[in-house]
Amino acid sequence: MQALIVTAHPAADSLTQAVARQLQAGIASRPGHGASLAELTAEGFDPRFSAADHAQFQRRGPTPADVLAEQRRIDGAQALVLVYPVYWWAMPGLLKGWIDRVFTRGWAYDERPDGGIEKLLGRLPVQLVGLGGADQGTYARRGYDSAMRTQIEQGIFGYCGAPVVGAEFLLHDDEAGRQAALRRGFALGAALPAAVAALR
Template sequence: MNSLVVVAHPDPNSLTHHVAHATADALRTSGGGVDIADLATEGFDPRFDSSDLDFYRGTGSTPEAVAAEQQRIDRADHLILVFPMYWWSFPALLKGWIDRVFVNGWAFDYTPGSSFEKKLERLTIHLVPVAGDDADSFERHRIHDAIRIQMEHGIIEYCGATVGSTTILHGSDTKSRDTLADDVHSVATTVAGRVLTKEPADCDALRCASCIPEPDFMAYPATSFL
């Protein structure tokens, strides 16, 4: 089983990066193949520019950078998106990656007047947001509903992929480093457990985390919390 972990944060010492690498470590411990796509370090351009528009209009070919990302996803059984939440949504880097990569002809097939075909049925997608707000704030503002509508239904299910799990690390701006290190460990093992056992998104996190061996990491002291 192969997983692609996509991380969208410009600071390699950020909490977001620590979550991404801890998750990759936990997946490797479980015996799976793992690739990490560091969008900022790799210099992925999130702008939907004229070449993307030409392809959308049927007057151009798939941009080379987009085709390379699609090929990486094609090699994966599980896609894991690790990102800081900005305005309760994706950061621009990840949103632009989705805009450019998950396009008609690859993620789905649609021609006006004909049937609609979802093309990512083989793929399971997991969301791992890193949020400054606490869980109570998410409940008060119904952010879980927003994630469900915009991200899970509007993108993942629209393309036919399976929603594997949404595992949120809360309180990135207020918790102590020791608490955050524990949270990184918990999130990583939970996500890896869901990948390994293919549990549904509402499965019990502790039971999922116990499905894999203890990974060889314990603390990730981040210099930038988010």
Template sequence: MHALIVVAHHDPRSLTHALAQAVGNGIIQANPADTFEIADLATEGFDPRFSFADHAVHHREASPPADVLAEQARIERAAALVLVYPIYWWSMPALLKGWIDRVFSNGWAFDFRLGESFSQQLRHLRVHLLAVGGADADSFQRHGYDQAMVTQIEHGIFDYCGARVVSSERLLESETVDPKTHLDTAQAIGQRLFSTTDETARVGAEVECA
């Protein structure tokens, strides 16, 4: 089994990057035969800007640009997609949102054509969300930010495409809590990453890799 771990943070020394690596370490600890790849969007220089070329893709007038095709291929090689990101203004960073805007395109993540039935294209995809925030849980609940993130990210993005969000964790108080606490949580997520993947997905991945 193979996981794609996408991390969106400009600083490779950040807790966000350490959490992504901890997830990967947990995957290998659970089963050395499993593999993972970390997609570091900032270091790799992914352009998150939705351009005229992306607009043409949405209207089915052109094929996706090469950088988008490369990201889609990465996802297609994975049995699980893990997004690790800091919470900016109660959502994900612009870099990660732009990655989704461009990569989860019409014709690949979903199929929309005027006058035809809408189709979800990512029903096979299993998603894990790991968000890092400085506020406490009470702040998220009291102001409704927690439900807002569920609505816009889990439902608005992944449910729309048919992908299944298997786990969603917010690691909060990141500037005051001992980092080891969150790193242990991330490692545990990695250890159980494929145990939470349903059997049909595991069998499909094994056949594909055979």
């Protein structure tokens, strides 16, 4: 299995990036498996949904070249992993813009003549890893955990048919929490090949 790990954090030395690298190492610890990293900030991906993106959605224009490149990168992977910091109880704008632009009609989903939705990403298992600077009690008490799962798991990937094999919030408010997040990142990576194989 080859996975694509996508991150969106402006700091190369962030915990988000460190957890992504631990996930990559965990996947690679399983013989025959590996992962590549797509660091959207470092790569300069433009998250703005432009007139060209809208024209593609309306079937009045071609898919922009940078979007096609991202779709090809995803098509070359057997699993997608999103690792992101939680900003205002959601994913960062850069990552959301990547989804807005890349998960296009005709590639991620389509509309049937009867008005129903055709889910086109059943081939793409997804692992979600959000990093937050609060404790689990805060997330549960305010309903943030369930709200984010509804928005991301169902609203995005469920709509496209991509099976979510795991969704975790790695919450840290001290150094011990950060170290635990790194260990959990490696464990999630090591477990991912088996989780993906179980879907086959």
